[in-house]
Amino acid sequence: ICCLSAAATEVxxxxxxxxxxxxxxxxxxxxxxxxLVYTVTRSRTRRTQEEEEEEExxxxxxxxxxxxxxxxxxxxxxxxxxxxxxxWLRRERPGLVITEELCSPAxxxxxxxxxxxxxxxxxxxxxxxxxSSTCGPSSxxxxxxxxxxxxLESVLxxxxxxxxxxxxxxxxxxxxxxxxxxxxxxxxGVQRRPRVLSLEGLNPLVSGGLWLPEMKSLAGAAxxxxxPGAPSMRLRWEQVLQYHPEVLLITTQHLHSDQxxxxxGSLGSQPGWxxxxxxxxxxxxxxxxxxxxxxxxxxxxxxxxLARILNPDxxxxxxxQGAVLKLCLENGQRCRPRQxxxxxxxxx
Numbered sequence: 001i002c003c004l005s006a007a008a009t010e011v012x013x014x015x016x017x018x019x020x021x022x023x024x025x026x027x028x029x030x031x032x033x034x035x036l037v038y039t040v041t042r043s044r045t046r047r048t049q050e051e052e053e054e055e056e057x058x059x060x061x062x063x064x065x066x067x068x069x070x071x072x073x074x075x076x077x078x079x080x081x082x083x084x085x086x087x088w089l090r091r092e093r094p095g096l097v098i099t100e101e102l103c104s105p106a107x108x109x110x111x112x113x114x115x116x117x118x119x120x121x122x123x124x125x126x127x128x129x130x131x132s133s134t135c136g137p138s139s140x141x142x143x144x145x146x147x148x149x150x151x152l153e154s155v156l157x158x159x160x161x162x163x164x165x166x167x168x169x170x171x172x173x174x175x176x177x178x179x180x181x182x183x184x185x186x187x188x189g190v191q192r193r194p195r196v197l198s199l200e201g202l203n204p205l206v207s208g209g210l211w212l213p214e215m216k217s218l219a220g221a222a223x224x225x226x227x228p229g230a231p232s233m234r235l236r237w238e239q240v241l242q243y244h245p246e247v248l249l250i251t252t253q254h255l256h257s258d259q260x261x262x263x264x265g266s267l268g269s270q271p272g273w274x275x276x277x278x279x280x281x282x283x284x285x286x287x288x289x290x291x292x293x294x295x296x297x298x299x300x301x302x303x304x305x306l307a308r309i310l311n312p313d314x315x316x317x318x319x320x321q322g323a324v325l326k327l328c329l330e331n332g333q334r335c336r337p338r339q340x341x342x343x344x345x346x347x348x
C-alpha cells in the first residue's frame with residue numbers, strides 16, 4: 001500500500017494493516033511508529049538548493065542507491081508544488097494507492113499525484129480523478145472527507161480497499177459509540193452552550209471549518225460562524241470582536257515554538273483583546289492540531305478533548321499530556337503581549 005494521506009495512514013494502522021504500508025507522503029512517517037517506509041512525495045517548498053544539487057549528483061537507481069525523486073510539477077489547489085518519485089512508483093507498483101487529491105478542486109486539472117500515477121503506469125491516462133479507480137494495475141482511492149460523518153465513512157472505504165472490512169466496521173462502531181457517550185453527557189449535563197471560536201491560523205486569522213464545527217457542537221459548544229462541512233474562513237479582527245467568543249481555541253502543530261508564541265503575542269496586542277469574554281474568563285487554549293484537523297480516528301479523541309475543555313466537571317477523561325495549554329493569568333491581571341507566552345500552562 002502507498003498511502004499519501006496522513007489521516008488514511010493512521011486509519012490503516014488502527015485497522016492493523018500498517019505493516020503493509022511501504023510508501024507515504026512527507027510528514028506521514030510518524031503515523032507508523034517503529035517502521036521504515038519510503039517517502040514518495042515531498043513538498044517543493046521544503047527542498048533546499050543543496051538537496052537539489054545533491055540529487056543531481058546521485059547514481060542511477062539500484063538496490064544500494066534508491067531512485068532519486070522524479071519531479072512532477074504542478075500549481076494547483078492554492079499553488080502548492082510537490083515532487084513525486086515516479087521511478088519508485090514504477091518499480092514498486094503498489095496494489096493500492098490512497099491519496100487526498102487527484103485533481104484540482106478549482107479547475108479539475110490533474111494533480112501532480114495523478115500525473116505521477118499515470119506516468120508510472122499505475123492508472124490509465126484518461127482517468128480524470130474519480131474517488132476510486134481500478135483502471136491499470138493499481139487500485140486508487142481518493143479519501144477527502146469534509147464532514148464528521150464522511151470521516152467515519154472514510155474508515156469503511158479505506159477498510160474495504162485494504163481488504164479488512166470487518167476490522168473497519170468494528171472500529172467505526174467503536175468510534176460512533178464514543179461519540180454517542182459524549183452527546184448523551186452533553187445533553188444531560190450542559191445547561192448553556194458557550195460561544196466558541198477556533199482559530200487554525202493567526203497570521204492571517206482563519207476559523208477552522210469542515211468537520212470542526214460538528215466536533216465543537218457535539219462537545220457542547222455553540223457554533224455560530226460556520227455550518228458543518230463549510231471550508232475554513234478568513235476573519236478580520238473586527239469580526240472576532242463582534243463574535244464575542246466565550247472560549248477561544250487556537251490550534252497549532254507546535255505548541256511551544258517561538259513562531260506560535262510570537263503569533264499569540266501579536267494577537268494579544270490587538271485592540272480589545274483584554275475585553276474578549278474568553279480572555280477575561282481565562283478560557284483561552286492552545287491545542288495540538290492533529291486531533292482536530294486530521295480526519296481519522298483521532299477526531300473522536302478531539303471531540304472528547306473539546307468536551308473536557310468546555311465541561312471539565314462533566315468529563316473526567318484527562319487531556320493527553322502535552323496536547324493543551326491554557327491561559328493561567330490571575331483574574332484581573334494583565335501583561336505585555338510578548339509576555340503572554342509565560343502564562344500558558346499545561347491543561348489536563
